[in-house]
Amino acid sequence: MGMCIDITDSFECIYKDTDAPLKCSGRRGKITCIDLNVDPAISSLMADYEPEPVTCIATQHIYAEGMSNCSWASCREGCTREATRCHQIYVNYSKLPFKNYKSxxxxxxxVADTRFLINTEGCGYPPSVNCSEFARQYGYQSAGTPFPCYYSRVYPEVQVVARYSWDDTLRHLVLSITIPNLLFAASIGVLSYWYCPGCGRSCQKYMHHFPAEIV
Known part of the structure; x- marks a missing residue:
């Protein structure tokens, strides 16, 4: 035989969230987390953007100042500092290819009223990224005019960008992996040659075969 327990009585409990919210940046207050940034090329590949541009239209353009008002930005000139002035552009997009769009x-x-970014990271450096020009092209008086954009097939509700190229993304990824590894291998080779006693003796032995030039 087993034992039965009556669990039909109901009771009330109260949950209190006593943990402070995470704070990854800013000048005031204690930093409680570390913001890890992934290489933009990897982020672009993970987002899996639609390679063919679709049709977008800007629905709202907000220009804000102050760190508290710039929790996000469609474009930032510089990826390592907090934005104190920002353009926030919202768009609607249709999966209709832009080349097939007719007025x-x-x-x-x-998807309606989603955030619009200049690229995957929403930032970059001049001259390739000019936020004032970006705002004039997609916001202000240009709002309401259809334009091409790229949406993420992984995050279709939240990630829409103005610039994307599979070839450029792949090239940047290959270069970001290849160049540092080649430089690292070359540095190890040079240091090994300089500090390896056997290498030095071999070099001196080799030089003895070539007498000094007589002037």
Whole structure:
């Protein structure tokens, strides 16, 4: 025989979240986490963007100042500092390829009022990234005019960018892996040659075969 326990009585409990929220950046307050940044090329590949541009339209453009008002930005000039001035652009997009778009069409938007970024990281460095020019092109008076954009097939609701190229992304990834490894291997080779006693003796022995030039 087994033993039965009556669990039909109900009771009330109260949950209190006593842990402080995570703070990964900023000047005031204690930093409680570390923000890990992934290489932009890897982030782009992981996002799996639609390679063919689709149709976007800007629905809202906000220009804000102050760190508290710039929790995110469509474009930042510099990826290692906090934004104190920012452009925040929201868009609707349709999965209709932009090349097939016609002004006479009645558009059906697949996703509405989502954040729009200049690239995967939402930042870059001049002259390739100019946020004032970016805002003039997609915000301000240009809002309401359809333009090409790229959406993430992994995060279709939250990740839409203005710039994407599979070939450029792959090239940057290969270079970011190859060049540091080649430099590291060359440095190890030079240091090994300088500090290896056997290498030095071999070099001196080799030089003895060539007498000094007589002037």
């Amino acid at each position: 006479s069409m009645v558009m059906h938007w697949d």
